[in-house]
Amino acid sequence: MKYILIAEIAEHLEEEIVLKGWVRNIRHSGKLLFIILRDGTGDVQCVAFQPELGEEKFDQAKHLSLESSVIITGKVKPHPRLEGQFEVAVSDLSIIQIAEDYPIGKKEHGADFLLSHRHLWIRSSKQWAILRIRHTVYYAICDFLHQNHFIRFDSPILTPNACEGTTTLFELQYFDEGKAYLSQSGQLYLETGIMSLGRVYDFGPVFRAERSKTRKHLTEFWMMDAEAAFIEHDENMQLQEELIRYVIRIVLKERDLELTILERDKEALKAADAPFGRMSHYDAVEYLRSKGSEITHQNDLGAIDEVLLTENSPVPIFVDRWPKEIKAFYMKRDPENPDLVLGSDLIAPEGFGEIIGGSQREDDYDLLLQRMINENMPIEDYRWFLDLRKYGTVPHSGFGIGLERLVCWISGVHHIRETIPFPRMIYRIYP
RNA sequence: UCCGGAAUAGCUCAACGGUAGAGCAGGUGGCUGUUAACCACUUGGUUGGGGGUUCGAAUCCCUCUUCCGGAGCCA
Numbered sequence: 001m002k003y004i005l006i007a008e009i010a011e012h013l014e015e016e017i018v019l020k021g022w023v024r025n026i027r028h029s030g031k032l033l034f035i036i037l038r039d040g041t042g043d044v045q046c047v048a049f050q051p052e053l054g055e056e057k058f059d060q061a062k063h064l065s066l067e068s069s070v071i072i073t074g075k076v077k078p079h080p081r082l083e084g085q086f087e088v089a090v091s092d093l094s095i096i097q098i099a100e101d102y103p104i105g106k107k108e109h110g111a112d113f114l115l116s117h118r119h120l121w122i123r124s125s126k127q128w129a130i131l132r133i134r135h136t137v138y139y140a141i142c143d144f145l146h147q148n149h150f151i152r153f154d155s156p157i158l159t160p161n162a163c164e165g166t167t168t169l170f171e172l173q174y175f176d177e178g179k180a181y182l183s184q185s186g187q188l189y190l191e192t193g194i195m196s197l198g199r200v201y202d203f204g205p206v207f208r209a210e211r212s213k214t215r216k217h218l219t220e221f222w223m224m225d226a227e228a229a230f231i232e233h234d235e236n237m238q239l240q241e242e243l244i245r246y247v248i249r250i251v252l253k254e255r256d257l258e259l260t261i262l263e264r265d266k267e268a269l270k271a272a273d274a275p276f277g278r279m280s281h282y283d284a285v286e287y288l289r290s291k292g293s294e295i296t297h298q299n300d301l302g303a304i305d306e307v308l309l310t311e312n313s314p315v316p317i318f319v320d321r322w323p324k325e326i327k328a329f330y331m332k333r334d335p336e337n338p339d340l341v342l343g344s345d346l347i348a349p350e351g352f353g354e355i356i357g358g359s360q361r362e363d364d365y366d367l368l369l370q371r372m373i374n375e376n377m378p379i380e381d382y383r384w385f386l387d388l389r390k391y392g393t394v395p396h397s398g399f400g401i402g403l404e405r406l407v408c409w410i411s412g413v414h415h416i417r418e419t420i421p422f423p424r425m426i427y428r429i430y431p
Numbered sequence: 432u433c434c435g436g437a438a439u440a441g442c443u444c445a446a447c448g449g450u451a452g453a454g455c456a457g458g459u460g461g462c463u464g465u466u467a468a469c470c471a472c473u474u475g476g477u478u479g480g481g482g483g484u485u486c487g488a489a490u491c492c493c494u495c496u497u498c499c500g501g502a503g504c505c506a
Contacts, residue, residue, distance in 0.1 A: 050463090214501070400506065404506080
């Protein structure tokens, strides 16, 4: 008898097969018994009929609890009521383990309880769907970058300095070498990579010890940083747009069931696969003020501003050419206005907010050094970074995507904590 | 860090100064097509900790703890 995955069940219609998995739900009605079996690749209803399975096995099956692990043998049939679906007529059943009382019930639970049981919560169908979309977003990003000649270049997680001096770092003692820090971004290391490989990206966990407490923040999250030589500001935004639209198309194509489980508005997602909006920070501020925001030309966009900006836009919007005071030291000044930098944020629609930050980088040694001195950065620690501007400097640009934020927007999930297997937040590190 | 809210059965909640209760989960039984199945019966409580007011506190007051929502910072 052939052991198959539920994902492959359509290929085995009218065949006797073996499934191995867990009991998602069980109901019985006299001599009939329905088991919703899940095996990680999908769910299928298995139907046992007492006269066919035998009294002893049927009685055992009746006492299966939620999440018990079982091996089911049976014949694949079309579902009598649900078009295009299948069910399994059970001919044999063996129990691996009867699960103890499963803490996560069929009715609703609170956030605290679910987060404390995250190791079990991930089995629930919505969580299953989100994690599968996360996987697809991850590999679609890598696939797009590979097609565009980007080489994976893993930047270190243990670093001697802050990449962007402003935000808070997790600190640890590194043997006898003094303090080390968990990386907030691999970007500065990526800039070294392009001088060897032309186009590079990294993808890994980064850490922010900010005491942020919102549905958009994690202290440990996965970031993809891409960096490319000879790509300038406008091409940089173009590349980001193509990447995001590619990811949307792949998710719509390969994760339709998961989007349905999550009740994601697929039409809204489809509508985002169209040319993105572009707006300078100056124009964005003017627009927001006309809508009643109190933002000024020296401010970053607040949470309400991000919602206001995109509320009538089906597509994400780039906001670029920011005042240099509110952006990082490494961003290149705007040749048309020395008070601005060639940085861009990509703001996702549907009230979601920022998903990408990118910029053309300062490639002139003297201007970069001056900027670092102005920010009181420890120049000696960044000798290696400044060296890049001494030995064959070139115009170059890059951007960083927060994986969980992208997954959150694409899957239409309310809180970022559901988009990573084990979220790390200011007041939570278990499990 | 700041502002707001919450904590009662395993879970989700009710009771708002006078005998702690429901639904779900668990248990037992019933039902040949169920879809968070249904029906009947049933187990289950130091009302987050400490202190106070009161004849009497889950309920009012103080305090601590934990969590949730939002802001700022950012991806």
